[in-house]
Amino acid sequence: MINRRQFLETLGIGAAAAAFTVDPGVLGRALASGVSAGAFMPQHDTAARDPLAHVISRLTYGVTPALYSHVREIGVQAFIEEQLAPETIEDSAAESAIEPLLPILNENGGVLRVGFENDRGTVALALIGGTIVRQMLSKRQLYERMVHFWGDHFSVYVAKGQVLFLKVDDDRDVTRSKGMTTFRQILGASAHSPAMLLYLDNAQNERSHPNENYARELLELHTLGVHGGYTEADVQEVARVLTGWSVSGRQQNADGRIVYEFREMFHDNGDKVVLGTTIPSNGEQEGEQLLDLLARHPSTARHVATKLARRFVADTPPESIIDAAAATFLDSGGDIRATLRTIFNSQEFWNAPPKYKQPTEYVVSLLRALDYRVDDPRRMAAGLRDPLDTMGNLPFTWAAPNGFPDVQSAWQDGLITRWNMAIGAVYGQLRGAELGSDSLIALLTAEGVDMDTESVLLFMGRYLFGRDLTTTERDIVVEFAQASGTEGEGQIGAGLSLLLASPAFQYR
Amino acid sequence: MMANTISRRAFLRAGGSAAVMTQMAAAQAALPRWMPRLAFAPLTQTSVRGDVLVSIFLRGGADTLNMIVPHGEDAYYRARPQLAIPRPDAAGSDPKTIDLDGFFGLHPSMERLLPIFQAGEMSAVHATGSPNETRSHFEAMDFMERGTPGDYGLNSGWIGRHLATIQNANGSPVRAIGWGTAVQQALRGAISPIALQSIVDYHLAGDTAAAARMLESLSSLYALEGESLYASAEATRSAINILAGVGYQNYRPQNGAEYPEGEFAMALRQTAALIRADVGLEAACIDLGGWDTHVAQGSVDGIMARLLRQLSDGLAAFHTDMGSDMRRVSVVIMSEFGRRVEENGGRGTDHGHGGAMLVMSGNLTGTPVIADWRGLERDVLDRGEDLPITTDYRDVLTEMLTLRLGNDNINEIFPDFSPSGVGLFRA
Numbered sequence: 012m013i014n015r016r017q018f019l020e021t022l023g024i025g026a027a028a029a030a031f032t033v034d035p036g037v038l039g040r041a042l043a044s045g046v047s048a049g050a051f052m053p054q055h056d057t058a059a060r061d062p063l064a065h066v067i068s069r070l071t072y073g074v075t076p077a078l079y080s081h082v083r084e085i086g087v088q089a090f091i092e093e094q095l096a097p098e099t100i101e102d103s104a105a106e107s108a109i110e111p112l113l114p115i116l117n118e119n120g121g122v123l124r125v126g127f128e129n130d131r132g133t134v135a136l137a138l139i140g141g142t143i144v145r146q147m148l149s150k151r152q153l154y155e156r157m158v159h160f161w162g163d164h165f166s167v168y169v170a171k172g173q174v175l176f177l178k179v180d181d182d183r184d185v186t187r188s189k190g191m192t193t194f195r196q197i198l199g200a201s202a203h204s205p206a207m208l209l210y211l212d213n214a215q216n217e218r219s220h221p222n223e224n225y226a227r228e229l230l231e232l233h234t235l236g237v238h239g240g241y242t243e244a245d246v247q248e249v250a251r252v253l254t255g256w257s258v259s260g261r262q263q264n265a266d267g268r269i270v271y272e273f274r275e276m277f278h279d280n281g282d283k284v285v286l287g288t289t290i291p292s293n294g295e296q297e298g299e300q301l302l303d304l305l306a307r308h309p310s311t312a313r314h315v316a317t318k319l320a321r322r323f324v325a326d327t328p329p330e331s332i333i334d335a336a337a338a339t340f341l342d343s344g345g346d347i348r349a350t351l352r353t354i355f356n357s358q359e360f361w362n363a364p365p366k367y368k369q370p371t372e373y374v375v376s377l378l379r380a381l382d383y384r385v386d387d388p389r390r391m392a393a394g395l396r397d398p399l400d401t402m403g404n405l406p407f408t409w410a411a412p413n414g415f416p417d418v419q420s421a422w423q424d425g426l427i428t429r430w431n432m433a434i435g436a437v438y439g440q441l442r443g444a445e446l447g448s449d450s451l452i453a454l455l456t457a458e459g460v461d462m463d464t465e466s467v468l469l470f471m472g473r474y475l476f477g478r479d480l481t482t483t484e485r486d487i488v489v490e491f492a493q494a495s496g497t498e499g500e501g502q503i504g505a506g507l508s509l510l511l512a513s514p515a516f517q518y519r
Numbered sequence: 520m521m522a523n524t525i526s527r528r529a530f531l532r533a534g535g536s537a538a539v540m541t542q543m544a545a546a547q548a549a550l551p552r553w554m555p556r557l558a559f560a561p562l563t564q565t566s567v568r569g570d571v572l573v574s575i576f577l578r579g580g581a582d583t584l585n586m587i588v589p590h591g592e593d594a595y596y597r598a599r600p601q602l603a604i605p606r607p608d609a610a611g612s613d614p615k616t617i618d619l620d621g622f623f624g625l626h627p628s629m630e631r632l633l634p635i636f637q638a639g640e641m642s643a644v645h646a647t648g649s650p651n652e653t654r655s656h657f658e659a660m661d662f663m664e665r666g667t668p669g670d671y672g673l674n675s676g677w678i679g680r681h682l683a684t685i686q687n688a689n690g691s692p693v694r695a696i697g698w699g700t701a702v703q704q705a706l707r708g709a710i711s712p713i714a715l716q717s718i719v720d721y722h723l724a725g726d727t728a729a730a731a732r733m734l735e736s737l738s739s740l741y742a743l744e745g746e747s748l749y750a751s752a753e754a755t756r757s758a759i760n761i762l763a764g765v766g767y768q769n770y771r772p773q774n775g776a777e778y779p780e781g782e783f784a785m786a787l788r789q790t791a792a793l794i795r796a797d798v799g800l801e802a803a804c805i806d807l808g809g810w811d812t813h814v815a816q817g818s819v820d821g822i823m824a825r826l827l828r829q830l831s832d833g834l835a836a837f838h839t840d841m842g843s844d845m846r847r848v849s850v851v852i853m854s855e856f857g858r859r860v861e862e863n864g865g866r867g868t869d870h871g872h873g874g875a876m877l878v879m880s881g882n883l884t885g886t887p888v889i890a891d892w893r894g895l896e897r898d899v900l901d902r903g904e905d906l907p908i909t910t911d912y913r914d915v916l917t918e919m920l921t922l923r924l925g926n927d928n929i930n931e932i933f934p935d936f937s938p939s940g941v942g943l944f945r946a
Contacts, residue, residue, distance in 0.1 A: 212813050212865065220864015224813050231655060243654075243902075367748075401716055403700030410578070410808060413657050420674070423751040424702050424714035427759070430737065431724045483743060491736040495729065505729075509736055514744040514752075 062087055062361065064477020068519035069323055069360070070094050071152035073376030076447070076454040079474060091355050094153035095348050097191060105149040108385045112137045112144075116183065120176035120205065121259075121269030131175055133389075138169070138178060139399075140392030142406045144385050146375045157190040157347065158182075160322055162407070163414030164315075165201040165233060167210040169407040177206035177269060178407055194315060194345030195306040198233065202302060203271040205258040211412060214257040216250060218279035226250035228412045229305070236317075239310030245285055252290060252297045254279040306345055312337040316350065318417070323354050324363045326418040332359035365518035367419035370402035373429055376519065377436045377511055380475055382447025390443030402428050433511035437504050464498060465489050468506040476515045484513070568687045569925035570849040570880065571794050572802040573787075573837075574678060574705060576664070577830070579811030580656060581854035582823060583874035584906065586629070587643045587888060591622035594895035598861040602818045602868070614819040619643075619887040627819055628827040631835035639885030640838070640845060642943055645875045646890050647910040648856055652901075654870040656811070659855035664704035666913065666933050677913075677932055678802050679708020681920060684928040691799025692757030698786035703804040711754035712804075718767040718789055722759050734759065765796045776840035783807045784833040791840045794848065810854060814865035834879060846881035849923045851916070857906050860895055873906035876915055882923060882945050889943055910941060918944045 066087050067074050071094075082090050093100065109116070115123060115137040127134050146155050165185065169175040181204045189197035201207050208214045213225035226249035230241045255278035259270050273295040283290045283297065288304055290297050305311055316336035320328030332354065339353040340346075354360055368376060374395065385391055399405040402425040409415045416422075439446045455462065460470040468488055472480035480488065492506030510516065589595050590606045605615040607624055614627035619636060623645065635641040651668035653659050662668040666677030675683070682695055695712035697703045706712035715721060723730040734756055741752035770792040778784040786805045793800045809826055816823050834850070841848055857874025891909035893899040901907045917938035920926045922945070929938055 215814060215865045217864065222813060222863065222865055223869060227655070237655060237658065401700055403714075411656055420707070420747070421701065423748055424697075424712075425700065426751055426755045427721060427723065430733075434724045434733075481743075484740065487736055487739045491732065494732060505733075509733065509740070512733075512737060513740045514748055517748070 060365075060477040065361070065363075066090060066355075068376075068477065069363070069366075070156065070355075071379075072146045072155065072372060073379040073519065074474060074477075075379045076382050076450040078379075079454065080457075091352075094151070095191075095352060097151035097154035100150045102150050105145050105147075105151075108148050109141050109144050109388055112141050112388055116141050116179060118179065119266075119268045119270070120173070120178070120180045121264065121267045123179060124173055124176040124269070125267035127176070134175055134179065135169065136389050136392040136396070138175075138182065139396060139406055140388040141182070143371070143375060143392060143395060144388045147378050147383065148385065153351070154191055156322075157351075158186045160319070161186040161190050161197055163409075163417070164318060165197070165204075165207065166409055166412055166414035167204075167206045167407070168410045168412075170410070171210055173269070174206050174210045177204070177209060180204070181206035191347050193347060194311070194340070195302065197347075198302055198306050199299070201233070202229070202253075202256065202298065205269050205271055208256060208258055208271070213253055216254050216256070217274075217277035218251070218254050221247070221250040221254060221279065223247065223250045226253055229253075232413050234305040234314065235308055235310040236314035239308070239314060241286060248283045248285045249301065251279040251281075252283050252285065252301045255295065256298055307341070309337070309341060312340040312345075315345075316340055319350060319354060320359075321417050323351075324357075324359055325366060326420075329359050332357050367422060368517055368519050369415060369417070369422055370404035370425055370429065371399055371406065372519070373517060374399065374432055374436075376516070377433060378441070378444070380511065381436055382450045383436075383441065383444045384447060385444045387443035391441060392443075394442035398428050398432055401425065429517065430512040433516075434508045437508040437511065464492050464502045464506065467503050468492060468510065471507055471510055475510055484515070488513075568685070570847050570882075570923040571800060572678065572681075572919075572924060573790060573805065573848065573850040574703075574802065575805045575807065575830075575850065575852040576660070576703065576705070577810050577852065577854035578656075578660070578806055578808040579854070580659070580856045580858055580870055581810040581826075581874065582812060582816065582858040582868050583645070583854065584857060584860065585816075585818065585823060586626050586827060587619075587645055587875040587877075588616045588624050588626060589622065589645075589892070589895070590616045590618070590624045592895050595860070598895065600862070601866050602816060602862045604818055622892075623888040623890070626824065626827050628824045629831040632831045635835065635838055635879065636887050639883055640881055641877065641879045642883050642886055643875050643877050643888045644890065644910055644915050644941060644943060645888055646873045646892055646906055646908060647876050647912050647915060648873045648908045649912055650908055652872075654856065654872075656855060656870075661704060663853065663855050663912065666705075666916075667935075670935075673934070675708035676703070676705035677916065678705045678804070679710060679712070680932045681924065681926050681928075682802060683709040684931050685924070685926045687925075689799050689801060691761070691801075692754050693761055693793065693798050694801045695804075696790075696793070696800060696802075697804045698789070699782075699806055703806065706802065706804055711750045713754055713758050715758075715762075715789075717785075718762050718765055718792070721762045761798050765793065765798065767792050770795075772836070772840040774839050774842045776836045778836040778840075779829065779832045781829060781833075783829055784836060787833050787837040788840070791837060794841070794844070812858070812867045813863065813869060814867040816862075816867040838879060843881075845879075848880065849882070849919055850877075850879040851919060852877040852879075853912060859904055860900060860906060861904065871905040872901045873908040876912060878915065878919070878943060880919075880923065880944065884942055884945055886942065889941060911936070911939075914938050914941050915943060922946060 063082050067078055067082055071078065115134060123134055149155050167174050167178055167181060169178050185197060185200040185204050189200045211225035211228055212222045216222040216225065223246055227246045230246060230249060231237050235241055255274045257272055257274045257277060259272040278294060280292050282292050285301060285304065290300050313333065316333050317328065320332050320336055324332055335357060336350050336353050340350045343349040396405060404415060455467060455470060458470060460466050469480060469485065488506050488509050491509050492502040495505030496502050585602065585604055588604045596603050604626055605613065607616050607618040609615045616624035617627060617630060617633055618624040625633060632641055649659065649663045649668045651662050664676045665673060667673055693713060695706050695710055697706050697712050697714045700714060700716060702712045702714045723734055737752065738756055741749045767789065772778065772788065778788045783805065790803045807830060812823050815821065838845060853876045854874060856870060856872055858868035858871040863869050893907060893909060897903050899907060913933045913936050917929050917933065918941050920929065920932065
């Protein structure tokens, strides 16, 4: 049995490359920088991929019929710049789709807790629905990716008590509000987030008995990283600094509203020393000084750059891209857009091997590829909850503060659920949502694809994978389709479900 | 090529009478024929040479000082005015420690394990753990499951390496099962473990013929892939076929065993069924989370007491169910670290170091608690605050591997480690 590399070698790699239209802007830049066109071939065991497909799958949650046309029209560079300025992108379709959820999503978590104390499920579905629907439908795809990224970086676990309700505020006021600003801003927002302060017990961190939980994760996970150069003594000092960073009690506000509150009485006064720097006694402001210190620390730059590179480039990102991104991060004062731009302009990004999709990413990419419209976001979320949970990737349900792992080895199990989701999606079995067969047919028509089983499936392969199917893949898919019903009737659906379940679509 | 007009409906609908089913309906349609010879026979020894291993991980750093209570230790009561479990002879009718050996005892919620201890089929090892100094959950769990404290060099876990090095002919795709949504690190390695939530739900949607065809075609496509993803796909395919043959919906626990509610107990129940179905299961991993009790831990009741009840009642049911077949099973329970001796200001405990492991097996020497116990005075504590580790957890596992699981390749399972005896298992 030959593997993909051997097969491509028999074709000749050059032949595979000639099949694609390379955006002249990208190629032009590459030639200007002395990089050969061959450098655009992923160094992985796979066929070369169209740069347009590559930018779609890295910056977004996957190709849709509309996105396929849009990126072809404006080109890779313009698309990247468009996505880096989400506020300039009109997004009414996604906004109206989540409108039924807004009464919950716009509310304060403490107020929600009063109203929904015995109905946590409704709040959970609103959060999950709001997340998934926007990943599916928003035109601000890179922005949604960053909301997702920061949600994992500053991860909280919604099964822990009130955190569920307060995650509504956290999602709105931390990740969505600050997701593409600067690291210091989002770090500050997280440190003031009642969801985080309750999740990691800092709300109870007080001078007579400091609670180190948040202090430790702030250093280990949010900023410096586990080998970033802090000591156990630093953890304890940080805990002292953050004594008093707490939340208002339910009894303080008539409607049950919960907000950040600095509790003077909890605070451990006196000077502290963190990472060799003295933080003089100054009440709440000590914490701001601490966050300033952590946000500009070189280890933080490296830690965040590594995670961004892991998300956008590869499971084990090359040191060179981490260096470049960390440098931009430091030089720009933690500017997220600038850091992303460095990554997207890099050779490492364009040469990146395919990245395995996490389960939820895979499901969203399925629904996008089939141009699903959302009629009832809550109902849709309810239908997706169990399969996503079975695969261990239901949003906000990672119990530990380190967030969902972002490497292939963590997600290779659960294939059976992915395969069943592919089948279910093709056969229109998603509640509260409708498959966009109109737009798929329109795309096929616009592209001049002959409407027979093989032609349609070959085009769908290119549309989904960003490259032509290999001869072997084509034979397997067409044979399966033809055994699954009469021509046109059921063959295409069967072939499509196989394409979506196939290994190539597990990667982006 | 003729251009057909594809109607919206025909574009994607399956043709003919092959109505698409929901997963549930497909499950009912795919119910296997009763196979009395396969299902639930007493254990036969085919290619599983040693005991079946069940490894239970308490996620979060369980406060094992309140699980296996050193009631003979004054320092314990001084350090935990709110949280300490009362001595066995404490006055009043409130729950108190159940004595095991005059010094250590059981948290009262674990009462259903007492008869098992008394029968010599359960023991605890105290002041044990992974010697790496980290107090980080993820690092500690990771190192403990990898079996290489302090070292990320090997991508595999200790059970994965055990299964890869044991010389038996077991080619079953369900040799190793990780109960839950993702395979535990301990199981990772050259073999392909399966993440399983429910035996009956493990199959492709669609009518049987369509599902079988699709499975074949998927297998061909995944064969073009890199090794690890292909291995995952093949394991999935074989497991589907085997698990369909188990007939779990007809499983009746034996000896009057009654499993409590909840995923943990259900994992044990399904493990019992798979052991009896003789499908080649060699190792199963089960997780029980919620042990990171920084705040409001409770003592004789509360959060941790409820978790201990869940743990104990599940284990007791499994023990009853297995009956005399416990002689072919070894269960080990561990957690990434224990918790600080002194309680904190939130009526909880912070991350510590040493703690206790539990082992349940039909082949123990019968000492209820084994410990090289140095006391709890400040001068013997790790960093002056945490229970030290006087028995490396790998010593416990090594004894089990060599004496019960038939694997002597300890240098490959625990590289750079020189094991010492513990006196837990009978030779």
